[in-house]
Amino acid sequence: MSWLTRVRQSIPFIAKRDTPENLWHKCSACGQMIFVKEHEENQYVCPRCDHHDRVGPKVRFENLFDPGSWTVLPSPEVAEDPLKFRDTKRYPDRIKAARAATGETDALQNAEGTIDGQRAVVGVQDFAFMGGSMGQAVGAAFLAGIRAAIAARCPYIIFTAAGGARMQEGILSLMQMPKTTVAIAELHEAGLPYIVVMTDPTTGGVTASYAMLGDVQLAEPNALIGFAGQRVIESTIREKLPEGFQRAEYLLDHGMLDMVVHRHQLRERLASLIGYLAPAAVN
Template sequence: MSWLTEYVRPKIRGLLKREVPDNLWTNCESCGQMILVKDLRKGLNVCPHCGHHMRASVAERFAWTFDQGECTRIELPKAPVDPLTFRDRKRYTERLKDERAKSQLDESMAVAHGRIGGHDAVVAVMAFEFIAGTMGAALGEAFVAAARLAVLQKTPLIVFTASGGARMQEGLISLMQMPRTTVAVQMLREAGLPYIVVLTHPTTGGVTASFAMLGDVQISEPNALIGFAGPRVIEDTVREKLPDGFQRAEYLLEHGMIDMVVKRADLPEILGRLIGLLNHRQAAEPARPAA
């Protein structure tokens, strides 16, 4: 018995109690099914059970969008830090420091240029992982820099949106980025360059009220929440039950607010095709007379 109890039993218990790494499995946010993380990554963060499109990081967006994942990130202009010396549970400067360490990003938007479907393009990606993709002065600087780079290179600008809205720690300065980004979009229009917006879950607040809804072509990932105020806020305001799927991508498509809903795996091909078509149209149009 001693051999069984002292050697065999501990071995069996060791096999049964073998620890599983914390990052091996994850659960779908929509259906709750367990998914192997490596399978989820292979599927571009789309649930293989229900097709739910989970959030993606800035690095993933660039890797999935550009040809062979090759692109050049640009250094963005610096914005004033903590212009209001704001403090809630912690100082705004401390919050920014923590978020930068956690996300490995400087701010809530990153910009890169490269080729999509063989066509040159500038891509700006909002980082939901950085303070929920909120819009502050730094994001405004990044968006304007992306628009200027597109004009300089004479290429389309593609923006992936994902945001909780304005950044309360910057107050009115955050709201000022709405007209500022709108002016940057107009700069692209005057240069005759395509501006394509890809709306991802969620896109809300001041971002929706400004540059997110001004694209020449509006694309959305499936079932993305898109709106200004959230559904609960609207229900409390109008005191009515909202329709099923209200503010979701498919509902907006049905009501003419966006142009298409595209699965993540199909986005690079669709974007490349759109850029080719819009570039061809631009080349076919006569030059605009100088004002």
Template sequence: MSWLQRLTPPGVQKMFEKRDTPENLWVKCPVSGEMVFTKDLEAGQFVTPAGHHMRIGPAHRFKFTFDGDWTDIPLPEVARDPLKFRDDKPYVSRLTAARKKTGREDAMAIAVGSIRGVETTVLVQDFAFMGGSLGMGAGEAFLKACETALARRTPLVVFTAAGGARMQEGCLSLMQMPRTTLGVEMLKDARLPYIVVLTDPTTGGVTASYAMLGDVHIAEPGALIGFAGQRVIEQTIREKLPEGFQRSEYVLAKGMVDKVVARQDLPRVIGNLLRVMLKRPAASANAPAKVEA
């Protein structure tokens, strides 16, 4: 302790003590560079003042989508590392790190709840878990969501977010593409609505399978949607791609999606679509409204 600290009364010392500031107190908007207070960002459903839709996980997605409470559906168990794969680190280590980071077993989460009064099964893909990659766990979760919708006679709404197939599982990962397609066919045979909400990013094998097999395709503003990456395409065709290529607004203009909807409006739009598809009357004015965060 220095002589100045010894002479300074304890009460005055406390006033000038360095206080720790949480690292996530402010978030920088990738579009405008503006610093946004985290609590304000969450209150706005993680849409910045510039309109940028930030990536969110299943917990927030369920909270922003359902009318109120929801029921989580357990995911099926799958083999942890069927190929004993290793690149610069073992696949098991990558899985362990992803599970510790997200608190989830894999990239999918399933819940059943009400969207504007319509009981609905919702599947959310978490990009924070190894880029939302489609592996055995994700494939089994998709089929579980389809089976849940069939058992409860509910529509299925899927929020996609993925960089593609999980190549650490090799052909076992690629096999999930036709398997998820069979799940979609089961819903169609049962005449249950299947709506896909494409969020940033939705690419690779996910786009090549269940992400583009919906009855209706909705996209969040500015979401990256495509199969191959822009750099790969430019190198292949040896041409510069147009501004905004593979973004929601661009693919909407080309007929790849049906509608671009802001996150705050998704429950209303999805609820209206489900009522039309199920041939149910419109929600009454006295129906419970979504309580915003």
């Protein structure tokens, strides 16, 4: 036995300490390292640069509704692979992977509850679920949320986050535009408000279908909002677009939004809007 082996064997074994892999979060905007717990407590907003990270339905509902007041509404069932679509993967396999990653049935989830004592139905799109893309399931969930709001005589609030229509459903995804437009008309006929909160990113068919049809249009700071991409527009009009084009603040300055609201003030602002637009929604 060599002296090196004897020395090595004489060193007592110390078990490796278990350290959580998710102790830190790196801000995608400024690169700042933030404690995950601090990030969660700050509603997923960077304390250094104020970047608003993307969040899913569960976080939205917990931060928005009064504690213990909300329940998730069931998602309508639709044909999951109507076109038998396949690219590099089968469409059902993509849906299965998205469900495993997010714990959600599809890209739009509704919940009913109270915001500062005022009843509301809230829909939240999750960009983590196939880019928040709009297919038949999203259209059906949107319609179900509207009709739940009509039944409860309260506003419908939608948080949009999407890359557009879902290509795996082809023309069926584009057919969700008239469905959602008619649903909004039903809400208006019932005398109830439709409030849109656009988050990063809100683009493509979702923008055209229901994101730009709100009675009041809100957005989170610096959210990307538009229909076609910036490069597509520049190549079409053959001009350089201005700085900040398609960002929430630019759209506010040019009349496409009513207000840009920080996530920390969003609950209070929505409660005020419900009070103004639907005073009968008090629980």
